[in-house]
Amino acid sequence: MSTIEIEYCVPCGFLDRALTVEEAICRQFADQLERVSLVMGDHGVFVVRVDDEIVFDKADDDFDVDDIVRQVRSHVAAR
Template sequence: MATVEIEYCVPCGMLDRALTVEEAILQQFADDLDRVSLVMGDHGIFVVRVDDEVVFDKEEDGFDVDEIVRRVRSQLSA
């Protein structure tokens, strides 16, 4: 079983994005996960990790929920 962590920028108002990603991940992988955690951050951060491995970082990638779900799937099957 895996752990997913979604770290998002509170001052930037990214909670809605974090919740959208969390919901999509839970809908797809709830039976394969131990935990999905929302982690409050700042300085514009929005990073998704699977077992401490970064699968999405908004600094490097455009925000796309479907792509984030695909990356989580890839990491879970690795």
């Protein structure tokens, strides 16, 4: 069972993106997960971690929900 963190910049208004990603992840992988956390951040952060490993960082890649879900799938499936 994996744990996922979605750290998002609160003042940037990234909550909607965080919720969109979280909902997609929960719908697809709930049976393989223990918890999915929204973590409040700032300074433009938007990072998704599976078991403390970064699978998406807005600083490195364009935001794409489907791509993030694919990244999560490959990491969750590897457990």
